[in-house]
Amino acid sequence: MFGQQGGIKLKAVFIGAGSMAEAIIAGGLKSGALQAENTYVTNRSDAIRLNELANQFGIQTGYEVESVLQEADVIVLAMKPKDAAAGLEAIQSSINEHSVVISLLAGVGIDFIEKTIGKPCSIIRAMPNTSAAVGKSATAIALNELVTAEQHQSAIDLFAAIGLAITVDESQMDAVTAVSGSGPAYIYYVAEVMQKAGEELGLDHETAKSLIIQTLLGAADMLSVSDGQAAALRKAITSEGGTTEAAIRTFDEMNVKEAISAGVKEAAVQSKRLGAAYQC
Ligand SMILES: NC(=O)C1=CN([C@@H]2O[C@H](COP(=O)(O)OP(=O)(O)OC[C@H]3O[C@@H](n4cnc5c(N)ncnc54)[C@H](OP(=O)(O)O)[C@@H]3O)[C@@H](O)[C@H]2O)C=CC1
Numbered sequence: 001m002f003g004q005q006g007g008i009k010l011k012a013v014f015i016g017a018g019s020m021a022e023a024i025i026a027g028g029l030k031s032g033a034l035q036a037e038n039t040y041v042t043n044r045s046d047a048i049r050l051n052e053l054a055n056q057f058g059i060q061t062g063y064e065v066e067s068v069l070q071e072a073d074v075i076v077l078a079m080k081p082k083d084a085a086a087g088l089e090a091i092q093s094s095i096n097e098h099s100v101v102i103s104l105l106a107g108v109g110i111d112f113i114e115k116t117i118g119k120p121c122s123i124i125r126a127m128p129n130t131s132a133a134v135g136k137s138a139t140a141i142a143l144n145e146l147v148t149a150e151q152h153q154s155a156i157d158l159f160a161a162i163g164l165a166i167t168v169d170e171s172q173m174d175a176v177t178a179v180s181g182s183g184p185a186y187i188y189y190v191a192e193v194m195q196k197a198g199e200e201l202g203l204d205h206e207t208a209k210s211l212i213i214q215t216l217l218g219a220a221d222m223l224s225v226s227d228g229q230a231a232a233l234r235k236a237i238t239s240e241g242g243t244t245e246a247a248i249r250t251f252d253e254m255n256v257k258e259a260i261s262a263g264v265k266e267a268a269v270q271s272k273r274l275g276a277a278y279q280c
């Protein structure tokens with residue numbers, strides 16, 4: 001069960017124990033936004049996974065969720081969208097008008113969650129990313145009209161403790177999901193391709209890996225200090241007749257720009273599709 005509450009300790013219950021729950025818990029515990037004794041995690045049936053999380057983080061885990069839900073300051077929905085209805089129906093009776101529900105469900109609208117819970121409560125739709133595990137999530141949140149200023153601030157504080165946290169209108173959530181929810185995967189995709197190309201060019205695995213990680217870290221820092229001036233930073237690397245120009249020319253000839261743009265937009269369409277499956 002939950003430990004004693006004191007100070008601003010937040011009692012959080014995670015419904016779902018997958019990669020996103022783990023990333024938020026890891027980052028939240030590290031930053032102090034969550035405390036192990038006040039963090040409870042459950043899943044559908046994978047007790048081995050719950051044991052792993054309990055051992056790794058010292059958090060509370062189990063399947064006796066009714067009482068913990070009644071004590072919870074926040075209930076985090078961290079199951080896949082396809083499992084949302086079953087998951088919500090199972091906890092519906094333990095949710096009350098004081099509950100604050102934070103949904104991580106990609107595509108699933110606040111109206112579907114409201115309807116499935118079937119009683120008024122504060123709902124925050126959040127789109128973090130897995131970089132939460134290292135305190136570097138980019139999280140956007142949208143609120144229903146019952147979220148108080150204090151609850152809004154608590155949610156911002158929680159997500160700010162694991163990275164950047166901003167508030168958007170719910171209509172922007174598909175775009176947010178496409179850009180920053182899935183975004184780390186696009187960068188890992190590029191890293192995978194660069195790793196393979198580096199090895200094909202004769203670098204050993206470790207050398208290529210170290211160079212790529214440092215290159216990504218450095219580029220991210222440069223973007224940050226230049227306030228996102230990506231085009232200008234790219235031009236500064238691209239000498240006339242040089243190697244970068246040769247690479248970018250090849251990317252352009254192979255329509256890489258269009259491919260990335262189409263991929264990001266397709267992710268937004270998929271977010272809408274997921275949502276359409278969960279209309280009231
Ligand atoms: N992964 C990411 O990068 C991001 C994910 N999200 C969103 O976060 C959510 C979780 O994603 P992710 O962590 O990747 O998913 P995972 O598949 O890794 O984990 C899903 C978890 O939900 C549990 N679960 C399923 N049904 C129920 C239920 N009825 N009651 C309780 N627990 C249940 C599963 O338990 P069991 O194993 O026992 O079946 C599992 O622990 C999704 O909605 C996704 O859209 C948002 C932003 C980024």
Ligand SMILES: O=C(O)[C@@H]1CCC=N1
Binds near residue numbers: 181182
């Ligand atoms: O791929 C997905 O559906 C989830 C949502 C954003 C990142 N992962």
